[in-house]
Amino acid sequence: MMMTRAFAIVERDLRKFRRSPFLLVAALILPLAQLVILGNAFGGNIRNVTIGVVNLDHGPESVDVHERLLAVAANAKTFLPQEYGDRTEAIQALRNGKLGAVLIIPTNYSRDLLMGHHPRLALVTDNTDRATAGGIGATMADLVNSINRPEVAARQPAQVGLDTVEIYPYTSYIQYLLPGLITLAIFITAMIGGGILYIDDKQRGLHEGYLMTPITKWELIVGFNLAGAIKGVLAGLVIVIVGSMIAGVRGWWMPQVLGELLLVTVLTSIALIGMMFFIMARIDDPLVPRAIFGVLNTLLFFPSGAVYPIAGFPSWLRHMAVADPFTYAVHAYRALLLQQVGLGAILPDLGALVLTCVLMLGGATLLFRRAL
Amino acid sequence: MHAIEVNQLSKTFGNLKAVDGVSFTVDKGEIFGMLGPNGAGKSTIIRMLTTLITPTAGSAVVAGSDVVHDADAVRLKIGVIPQNMTSDPDLTCEENISIHARLYGIPRRQRRQITGELLASVGLADRAKAFARTLSGGMRRRLEIARGLVHAPQILFLDEPTTGLDPASRMSVWEMIAHLRDTRGMTLFLTTHYMDEADRLCDRIAIVDHGKIVVLDTPTALKAAVPGAAVLEVAFAPDLAKGVSDLEALAAVNRVTQQGPALYRVASDRGPAAAEEVMDLSRRQGVELRSLSVQSTSLDDVFLHFTGHGLSDHDTTVPSVGWSKKK
Numbered sequence: 001m002m003m004t005r006a007f008a009i010v011e012r013d014l015r016k017f018r019r020s021p022f023l024l025v026a027a028l029i030l031p032l033a034q035l036v037i038l039g040n041a042f043g044g045n046i047r048n049v050t051i052g053v054v055n056l057d058h059g060p061e062s063v064d065v066h067e068r069l070l071a072v073a074a075n076a077k078t079f080l081p082q083e084y085g086d087r088t089e090a091i092q093a094l095r096n097g098k099l100g101a102v103l104i105i106p107t108n109y110s111r112d113l114l115m116g117h118h119p120r121l122a123l124v125t126d127n128t129d130r131a132t133a134g135g136i137g138a139t140m141a142d143l144v145n146s147i148n149r150p151e152v153a154a155r156q157p158a159q160v161g162l163d164t165v166e167i168y169p170y171t172s173y174i175q176y177l178l179p180g181l182i183t184l185a186i187f188i189t190a191m192i193g194g195g196i197l198y199i200d201d202k203q204r205g206l207h208e209g210y211l212m213t214p215i216t217k218w219e220l221i222v223g224f225n226l227a228g229a230i231k232g233v234l235a236g237l238v239i240v241i242v243g244s245m246i247a248g249v250r251g252w253w254m255p256q257v258l259g260e261l262l263l264v265t266v267l268t269s270i271a272l273i274g275m276m277f278f279i280m281a282r283i284d285d286p287l288v289p290r291a292i293f294g295v296l297n298t299l300l301f302f303p304s305g306a307v308y309p310i311a312g313f314p315s316w317l318r319h320m321a322v323a324d325p326f327t328y329a330v331h332a333y334r335a336l337l338l339q340q341v342g343l344g345a346i347l348p349d350l351g352a353l354v355l356t357c358v359l360m361l362g363g364a365t366l367l368f369r370r371a372l
Numbered sequence: 373m374h375a376i377e378v379n380q381l382s383k384t385f386g387n388l389k390a391v392d393g394v395s396f397t398v399d400k401g402e403i404f405g406m407l408g409p410n411g412a413g414k415s416t417i418i419r420m421l422t423t424l425i426t427p428t429a430g431s432a433v434v435a436g437s438d439v440v441h442d443a444d445a446v447r448l449k450i451g452v453i454p455q456n457m458t459s460d461p462d463l464t465c466e467e468n469i470s471i472h473a474r475l476y477g478i479p480r481r482q483r484r485q486i487t488g489e490l491l492a493s494v495g496l497a498d499r500a501k502a503f504a505r506t507l508s509g510g511m512r513r514r515l516e517i518a519r520g521l522v523h524a525p526q527i528l529f530l531d532e533p534t535t536g537l538d539p540a541s542r543m544s545v546w547e548m549i550a551h552l553r554d555t556r557g558m559t560l561f562l563t564t565h566y567m568d569e570a571d572r573l574c575d576r577i578a579i580v581d582h583g584k585i586v587v588l589d590t591p592t593a594l595k596a597a598v599p600g601a602a603v604l605e606v607a608f609a610p611d612l613a614k615g616v617s618d619l620e621a622l623a624a625v626n627r628v629t630q631q632g633p634a635l636y637r638v639a640s641d642r643g644p645a646a647a648e649e650v651m652d653l654s655r656r657q658g659v660e661l662r663s664l665s666v667q668s669t670s671l672d673d674v675f676l677h678f679t680g681h682g683l684s685d686h687d688t689t690v691p692s693v694g695w696s697k698k699k
Binding site: 004007008011012019206208209211213214215371372 | 457460
């Protein structure tokens with residue numbers, strides 16, 4: 001009897017979900033758009049930035065610098081050098097945004113270098129754009145190292161060397177982003193289905209229709225959360241498959257990996273719909289879920305390591321990440337999709353997601369009232 | 373045994389006493405009406421009786437079960453048609469009924485049968501596949517009634533069932549309510565602020581005002597209790613010199629109320645004599661008697677008599693009307 005009555009709510013929600021593709025489309029469009037746009041916009045190498053070169057030396061060593069700059073322009077294409085006769089003019093062009101940086105070769109550079117006086121090149125960068133400045137700076141540092149390297153190799157090799165071995169295939173940023181966006185799709189489904197539509201239905205009096213029947217508080221909680229979780233799982237799985245194809249992730253189609261991904265998706269969906277039900281348990285105003293949508297999205301998505309490694313966060317933000325259920329979902333998806341390491345590596349994530357489910361549904365049960 | 377027994381039922385919201393110690397009984401098979409203006413406490417009473425809200429004090433037994441201590445048993449035995457439409461506009465008529473039946477734990481095969489029967493009984497068989505949002509107000513209300521009947525309840529509660537409906541739809545809902553009592557022997561409890569609805573449908577009427585039952589009786593007995601068997605509606609152009617006072621001064625007049633500019637409602641035990649006196653008055657003052665109609669006592673007069681104010685006094689969209697008692 002209990003499941004029959006709870007399934008009445010599930011049936012109603014799924015019929016509406018199937019009939020109105022809005023929820024599914026809304027849940028899928030944002031993460032997919034972010035995957036394609038953010039995935040390709042971030043994480044790429046800086047290329048084809050014009051830099052100004054002010055040569056105040058004109059000696060043979062400055063010609064060597066110029067040739068090395070042209071070599072970068074021809075191969076790595078990080079920047080394209082453009083000669084400036086006047087330092088002030090070059091700096092003004094940098095300020096106006098025409099240049100990404102200015103390299104100044106000082107007077108007597110060639111003489112000082114030949115005499116071993118350690119001349120210094122000056123790189124003036126636009127530090128309001130840290131990514132470009134960093135990219136140019138790193139390439140320029142390599143270029144200076146190459147100038148410093150002796151023409152003839154030392155008879156004694158260096159004492160210590162470091163060889164880096166990558167244990168997984170090359171991972172692009174779009175692939176790095178995918179786990180966070182799967183979690184985001186589930187969150188959007190929970191936010192719209194379990195937040196906005198739930199409160200709208202309440203406001204329209206549809207919940208009064210439930211309350212006049214013998215359905216119990218438990219059946220209502222099971223019904224609302226089960227319906228929301230099913231929708232979250234559907235949205236999550238669509239992004240797992242479509243997103244993996246777009247990002248070029250391999251191996252997700254293996255039955256064992258798919259089963260593990262399904263488990264993480266189910267737990268993430270229950271955790272997020274439970275959290276939404278907990279937040280909305282005492283809310284009647286339809287403006288509230290709309291108002292907190294963006295805030296929740298920011299508070300959950302960005303601290304989770306979805307777009308940038310948690311290791312780079314300040315201490316307070318790391319604490320937020322620990323309390324954020326997104327963190328565990330993102331880590332679990334990353335482990336399964338990019339590292340394909342299996343359940344053993346994500347047991348702590350699964351534990352955290354189960355704990356979130358228990359806490360959120362328990363809290364929601366305490367707050368939820370079977371009354372108008 | 374009564375279908376409904378209510379004893380000193382009260383409900384307080386903060387400092388507001390919405391229902392103040394009401395007591396009444398409803399017999400099985402009766403159509404019981406609760407008449408009162410918006411905000412009188414009718415919907416709060418119906419919500420307590422249908423277990424949607426918990427009383428602050430008092431008790432109510434509905435279909436043999438206590439609304440607080442045995443709420444689930446009550447819910448199984450009653451059908452509720454709330455004031456707001458609770459059917460889902462994005463589901464079809466048959467889906468709305470079938471899913472509602474599932475909430476009562478009715479098995480699938482039985483649900484299919486019940487859905488068809490109920491839609492036919494409310495005249496919506498041909499709209500079974502139509503979305504509820506495409507129905508007219510009257511059809512939507514009939515769908516609500518069909519939904520309320522899925523589990524064959526002993527008592528059907530209808531909270532202002534015809535509010536917002538056009539006259540034809542109201543008539544159709546009235547016929548359905550009468551039909552339910554006649555064919556199923558069902559007890560019906562309805563609230564309304566329409567006098568004609570209460571007068572036409574109800575076996576007994578409780579007049580509710582400020583959270584209390586002011587009077588409870590059959591429509592006939594209520595009308596008989598009002599002094600002034602006849603009511604005259606008179607309009608002058610221009611208005612009388614002293615308005616209400618001029619009319620109250622007439623010998624055959626019991627009470628006068630101003631309905632609008634130069635428009636009066638005059639209650640009298642001697643209708644024809646009062647009509648003659650009104651005509652004399654207009655001649656004496658040299659004002660034209662634009663209209664004069666004689667009516668028998670209505671529930672409007674009953675309401676005014678027992679509450680001291682008009683039913684629409686609480687509705688800010690209607691000009692204020694007040695009785696003035698003859699001294």
